[in-house]
Amino acid sequence: AIQNDGRLTVLRYVAWAVPSIGFIGTVRGIGQAMSQAELAVDGNIGPMTGSLGIAFNSTFVALLISVFIMLAVSLLQRSQDEQLVKIQQYVEDYIIKRIVLV
Numbered sequence: 001a002i003q004n005d006g007r008l009t010v011l012r013y014v015a016w017a018v019p020s021i022g023f024i025g026t027v028r029g030i031g032q033a034m035s036q037a038e039l040a041v042d043g044n045i046g047p048m049t050g051s052l053g054i055a056f057n058s059t060f061v062a063l064l065i066s067v068f069i070m071l072a073v074s075l076l077q078r079s080q081d082e083q084l085v086k087i088q089q090y091v092e093d094y095i096i097k098r099i100v101l102v
Contacts, residue, residue, distance in 0.1 A: 001084055004077075004080040004081075004084070008073060008076065008077060008080075011069070011072070011073045011076070012073060014069060015066055015069040015070050015073055018062050018065050018066045018069060019059075019062050019063055019066045020062075021062055022058050022059045022060075022061065022062020022063060022066075023059060023062070025054070025055065025058025025059065025062070026055045026056065026058055026059045027055075028055070028058075029051050029052060029053075029054040029055025029056070029058060030051075030052065030055045032051040032054075032055075033048045033049075033051035033052045033055065036048045036051060
């Protein structure tokens with residue numbers, strides 16, 4: 001059980017890091033949009049809205065990827081847990097009973 005949990009550590013870290021990377025993209029996009037605010041004041045809002053679009057798209061994509069990674073981690077962990085339960089049941093039914101009978 002400890003080994004299985006340890007093997008999932010990297011996947012959990014990736015699932016945590018992906019939204020953080022998306023938020024970094026959001027901050028970068030908003031910063032870029034703010035640097036183009038002078039153009040927007042002059043009436044040209046295209047560059048600013050493009051940068052904001054990139055900012056929010058980066059968050060959306062990161063969160064979407066995170067949802068799928070967390071689903072995969074959850075399914076993998078459930079599969080590992082079910083396997084551990086089966087092993088425990090086998091040990092109790094076939095090995096411990098034979099040791100007790102001897």
